[in-house]
Amino acid sequence: MATATKPPQFTGEQIEELQTTAAEHMFMHGSQTNDWKGDLKIFVKGEGCWVTDMQGNRVLDGMGGLWYKAAGYGRKEIADAMYQQALAIESPPAPGACVPTIQLSGKIAELYPDHHCRTFFVSGGSEAVETAVKMAKKHQQLKGKGGAYKVISRRNSYHGSTAMAVSLGKASYADSVGPDMPGAMWVTNWNSYRLPYAGDPVDAAVKCANEFEAVILHQGPDTVAAIIAEPISTASGIQVPPAEYWQRLREIATKYDVVLIADEVITGFGRLGTYFGPENWGVQPDLTVVAKALTSGYAPLGGVIATKKVADVFLGGERETFKHLITFGGHPVAAAAGLANLKIFEREDLVGNSRRMGTYLYERLQDLKKHKIVGDVRGGLGLLAVVELVQDRASKKPFPKEAGLGKKLPKMLYDRKLVTFRAADLIAMCPPLSINRSEVDFIVDALDDAIGKLQKELAVT
Ligand SMILES: Cc1ncc(COP(=O)(O)O)c(C=O)c1O
Incomplete structure (x- = not known):
């Protein structure tokens, strides 16, 4: 309490x-x-x-x-968990990990629809988006689609402020100051209030989703690594899509072998009434980007949750290794906060x-x-x-x-x-x-x- x-x-x-x-x-x-x-x-x-x-x-x-x-604010048990971890060992020497980070990956796997998922921990949402995009591209390389570097996002979305992430979405309140990431492409965002296409809202939503397909076909499916979208974009004004929108995104990503990234930095962990937003529409993305509510803001922590299908591609030898390192990603004190936070989620x-x-x-x-x-x-x-x-x-x-x-x-x-x-x-x-x-x-x-x-x-x- x-x-x-x-x-x-x-x-x-x-x-x-x-x-x-x-x-x-x-x-x-x-x-x-x-x-x-x-x-x-x-x-x-x-x-x-x-x-x-x-x-x-x-x-x-x-x-x-x-x-x-x-x-909510003032949860003593989260503060206590962080304190206890900091007293025991605040961070591990490089070749190892600490207990709460491991336990948190297990807890996420319990809550995530794919219980065999694997999480790459980072320190926040922008880093998680950077990580997901890089993971998607390397995944494509390992699967033999080495020329796939393009990433399609939606105009007026927000995926973070760091140099690559800011190229995606292009929200008006984030400066990009310079050339966008090579291969960044944009399509129309969903808008339930001012329909982007006239007529029935479901048809309009499917037409918006189909813009991803049009870009993939125009660019060549072999050149596209990923598509990224928020289940509900706050940057574009909290527009709730019909179920068909995300279902169509899933179909398109599967059809063209493109990694479907759900940016759940805001929606992940309960915000949309389910632990993960696309559950509302029966959709399983390939990568899910999380941060914010993972610790309820008691400590900075983010992560990329990869389904087993995607994560297993990174098992093998040196070639398959995901060469990506964020010093404080999955910091044990933050992970302890995450675990205590998710305990409250379940109890209450x-x-x-x-x-x-x-x-x-x-x-x-x-x-x-x-x-x-x-x-x-x-x-x-x-x-x-x-x-x-x-x-x-x-x-x-x-x-x-x-x-x-x-x-x-x-x-x-x-x-x-x-x-x-x-x-x-x-x-x-x-x-x-x-x-x-x-x-x-x-x-x-x-x-x-x-x-x-x-x-x-x-x-x-
Ligand atoms: C959907 C989305 N993605 C990414 C980010 C970036 O997260 P952070 O501010 O933790 O870097 C945000 C931040 O609000 C966000 O709303």
């Missing part, structure tokens, strides 16, 4: 000093210093779904950290709770459609949802930047004691999987108030 200690207190002077140090010496990831300097949110305590900032405001974290706080049925509370959240969010500026509500598969605000419902026209939603909304919601991330025309929700009904009500009531207020301010009648 969460610890019950009081949040530490800070004087005005201490707060000011920290603000100055941050403003002068620290990059905040993915944001402009001028946008936050002097007013950085500094958090000092977490318990369950709630966090307390330096000024003593206790607010509900509707974003689960940055899409990862599955088991967090995946079942994600399904139940996700359904409840999605149902309650429908009430917000009473506000004219709510264009769409998406979610329903576990605890991942979004409310999309539009200027005009009929045309689905977005608000212009000058309307200042990105400045107004986060403040309105924080005043209503709800933490959001980049809330503007899209208000994403990804709360801890341990959330209860009254906390879901708290989120929806806060959104209701803030959206009502915003609508008045924008003079939409």
